[in-house]
Amino acid sequence: MSRARERLTEERKSFRRDKPFGFVAKPEQRADGSTNMMLWKCLVPGKENTAWQGGSYPVTIRFTEDYPAVPPQCSLPPGFLHPNVYPEGNICLSILNPDGWRPSITLKQMLLGIQELLDDPNNGDAAQNEAYELYEYNKTKYRLKVRQQALRYPPPQ
Known part of the structure; x- marks a missing residue:
């Protein structure tokens, strides 16, 4: 078993x-x-x-055989409205970028970081224009669109 797969097996146990x-x-x-x-x-x-x-937001995490030396790629669905989510869905979060990544970061920490980013975006590092402009110049409309988006992702029953 590769080092990445061993680590992910441990992450799975820890998360459970x-x-x-x-x-x-x-x-x-x-x-x-x-x-x-x-x-x-x-x-x-x-x-x-x-x-x-x-809302219960679907995040896909893709690991490589270089994990945990290299961060995984985390994404939300394409078209997800958020200043730090690229149009194709990739999430821009400092702890997931090569410069901010540390091999000690756990799956739980990644997911909690994404949850925190949802309501506290870094508008200085925007990944999409629509969400950036709404968040920057019309927070009321931004929050309304976020509420509409939350309805598209109900929690599992």
Whole structure:
């Protein structure tokens, strides 16, 4: 087993033991029933008392064999409205960038960081123009669009 897969196996065990409320993180199940440890399907709940509350946002995490030396790629669905999410869905978050990445960062920390970023974007490092302009110049309209987006991603039943 590669170092990346060993680490991801440990991450999976750790996440199961100490899972934050409302979060989901599971490796992909292939059609043949095997587990793909290099591709994870996750759900990040919106924080209470924010415009994001009530949504359960699908995050895909792609790991490479270089993990944990190299950060994984984390993404939301294409077209996701957020200043730090590129139009194709890639998330721009300092702890996930090569310059800010540390091999000690855990899956739980990544997901909590994404949850924090939802309501506290870094508009100085915008990845999409529409969300940047709304957040910067019309927060009321931005929050309304976020609420509409939250309705498209209801929590699992």
